[in-house]
Amino acid sequence: MQRFVRRGLVIATSLTLLVTSAACSDDGGSGGSGAPVPGVTDTELVVGTHMPLTGPASAGYASIAPATKAYFDYVNASGGVHGRKITYKIMDDGYNPANTQQVVRQLVLQDKVFAVLNGLGTPTHTGVLDFLRSNRVPDLFVASGSRSWDQPEKYPSTFGYNTDYTVEGKILANHIKTNLAGQKVCLLGQDDDFGRDTLAGVEKILGAAGVAAKQTYVTSNTNVAPQIGAFKAAGCQVVVLATVPGFTALSIGTAARLAFKPQWIVSNVGADYNTVAKSLGAAAPLLEGMVGSNYMPMNNDAANPWIQLFTKVNQSHNGGAPFDGNTVYGMSVGYLFVQALLAAGKDLTRESLIAAVETGGFQGPGLAPLRFSETDHSGYGGARLSRVTGGVQSYFGPTYETDEADGPVNEYTVAPATPPTNGIPSTS
Numbered sequence: 001m002q003r004f005v006r007r008g009l010v011i012a013t014s015l016t017l018l019v020t021s022a023a024c025s026d027d028g029g030s031g032g033s034g035a036p037v038p039g040v041t042d043t044e045l046v047v048g049t050h051m052p053l054t055g056p057a058s059a060g061y062a063s064i065a066p067a068t069k070a071y072f073d074y075v076n077a078s079g080g081v082h083g084r085k086i087t088y089k090i091m092d093d094g095y096n097p098a099n100t101q102q103v104v105r106q107l108v109l110q111d112k113v114f115a116v117l118n119g120l121g122t123p124t125h126t127g128v129l130d131f132l133r134s135n136r137v138p139d140l141f142v143a144s145g146s147r148s149w150d151q152p153e154k155y156p157s158t159f160g161y162n163t164d165y166t167v168e169g170k171i172l173a174n175h176i177k178t179n180l181a182g183q184k185v186c187l188l189g190q191d192d193d194f195g196r197d198t199l200a201g202v203e204k205i206l207g208a209a210g211v212a213a214k215q216t217y218v219t220s221n222t223n224v225a226p227q228i229g230a231f232k233a234a235g236c237q238v239v240v241l242a243t244v245p246g247f248t249a250l251s252i253g254t255a256a257r258l259a260f261k262p263q264w265i266v267s268n269v270g271a272d273y274n275t276v277a278k279s280l281g282a283a284a285p286l287l288e289g290m291v292g293s294n295y296m297p298m299n300n301d302a303a304n305p306w307i308q309l310f311t312k313v314n315q316s317h318n319g320g321a322p323f324d325g326n327t328v329y330g331m332s333v334g335y336l337f338v339q340a341l342l343a344a345g346k347d348l349t350r351e352s353l354i355a356a357v358e359t360g361g362f363q364g365p366g367l368a369p370l371r372f373s374e375t376d377h378s379g380y381g382g383a384r385l386s387r388v389t390g391g392v393q394s395y396f397g398p399t400y401e402t403d404e405a406d407g408p409v410n411e412y413t414v415a416p417a418t419p420p421t422n423g424i425p426s427t428s
Contacts, residue, residue: 020403024387038137038348039114045341045348048089048102050106050119050128051143056219057095059246060275060326061120064143065090067330068118068337070318071310075338075424082346084321086338089113093124095219095244100124101131102267108135115140115353118161120332122146122194129155138350140340140357141333141379145269147194147404150378157354159372160379161333163295165242166404169201171383172265172293173385174400174409176238177205180263184212186236188227190243191216197404198267204406206313214238217247217343223257224250227254232260236409239263243270248364251277252286266292268383273393274299274324285391296328297416298395299309306365306416332365340362363417364425367399378404382412 013202022337039046052058053066059301061255065088072086080086091103100121108131115138119125122144129148132139133155143150145168149160176185187202189195203211213234215227225345228251231239239255239262241248257259264287270276271292277284297304302311310331312370314323321327341348343356368382382401386393401412420426 001366035048035349037114037365038112038187040084040348041043042389043080043084045084046087046089046111047114047117047337048091048104048113048114049117050091050093050103050107050121050124052095052124053090053092053398055096056222056246057096057121057244059244059249059279060272060324061095061143061245063321063324063326064118064120064330064333066321067310067318067327068316068334069339070313071331071334073317074313075334078422078424081338081341082348084348093121095121095124097127101127104128104131108132108137113342114138114348114350117141117337118143118330120144122148122190123150123192126193129158133157136350138353140353141336143329143333144194145197145379146198147378148193150376152375152377155377159357159377161336163368163380163383164378164404165197165267166201166204167381167402168267168293169198169203169240169242170205170402170409171201171266171385171400172198172240173202173205173210175385176202176240177293178264180238182385183237183263184233184235185210185238185240186213186215186234186262187211187240188215188217188224188231188243189241191218194267194269195242198240200405202240203406205409215337217243219244219247222246222250225254227251228254228260231255231262231338232258236262238265241266243267243269243333245270245272246279249276252276253280253283256283256286264290266290268293268295271386272325273388274322274325277391288386288391290388292386292388292393294325294386294395295366295380295383295399296325297365297367298386298393299323299325299328300392300394305418309419313423328365333411335364335425336362340391342425342427365416365419367416368401368412369414
């Protein structure tokens with residue numbers, strides 16, 4: 001009898017070891033508490049992202065993830081976070097939702113990433129929300145202003161980063177209402193949440209009748225002449241663009257070809273001067289007078305301490321790549337992620353990271369407030385307006401904040417934080 005009991009114990013022990021071994025193999029490491037945590041060892045943390053490194057939306061965007069990686073390399077050179085060096089796996093999805101599904105599955109199931117960070121695009125990232133939730137993968141700081149990321153009850157592990165498109169639409173429309181009253185306003189938007197949410201924000205301030213003509217585009221069709229021609233025929237004087245950078249350039253270039261010269265008001269994702277000017281080439285002077293929005297320090301503000309820090313990181317760890325708004329954006333995402341890791345503690349788990357982000361209180365390069373709590377996963381909650389004058393993009397006026405509902409557009413008066421001396425956040 002004892003023999004059978006002992007044999008049973010041996011079999012049970014063997015099965016336990018097999019299961020434990022398999023689990024460790026599947027998860028790939030430990031968060032320091034003994035429990036296996038995917039993508040985490042005592043010396044390394046593996047995270048991943050999807051970005052359009054190629055294709056019609058790659059202009060400008062292709063430099064974001066390398067900038068984030070450069071900031072991580074800068075932190076790694078100083079020992080990493082809690083002794084762990086950050087490995088950032090960057091996957092090209094070409095801004096094609098089908099590709100996004102494929103590369104995110106590879107990141108999670110094969111590469112065993114701890115989290116997906118700053119996955120870019122509304123149509124692309126929307127398609128992986130349920131997959132990331134079902135696999136309990138932290139889905140941090142999505143590079144889009146869709147309201148989809150701010151659904152804590154449905155997607156508790158997903159957090160936005162960009163200013164909500166509806167919030168931004170309200171701020172852009174507030175400028176139109178205050179400074180361009182009486183002019184005929186029209187809007188071109190991407191045919192997804194990006195365009196729809198921006199339109200919703202604009203109409204909350206101007207009313208539905210305040211937008212005289214509405215057009216949409218899809219990134220698979222680079223001919224926007226029908227839409228721009230319709231605006232000209234409608235007599236539009238102000239055109240709001242909810243466009244990615246390549247389509248901002250296409251729209252403005254097409255308008256010039258049609259001898260149509262409205263006041264352009266451009267969403268932040270498509271308003272980086274350097275990126276759009278590069279696409280326009282010799283036609284870059286067409287951007288003169290363009291009004292845009294942003295919530296990061298302007299890349300050409302050499303006196304700003306964040307720009308000084310990121311310029312140094314760009315030189316030392318990004319090969320001196322062209323320094324534009326996308327570079328600032330990418331490094332700012334990296335800074336926030338390091339803050340979140342530090343707040344989560346040395347015994348890192350997916351749950352501790354989510355709890356740390358929901359605790360909020362982060363301050364970094366941004367001009368507007370960061371909104372993270374158990375009930376708010378939206379990200380930045382405001383923006384400031386810029387204008388191109390003499391080929392230079394500069395801020396004017398105050399920073400504004402508002403909500404995505406019917407709240408007022410108010411000035412945000414809290415001064416931006418300054419970076420730590422060594423450029424790396426700390427827990428103190």
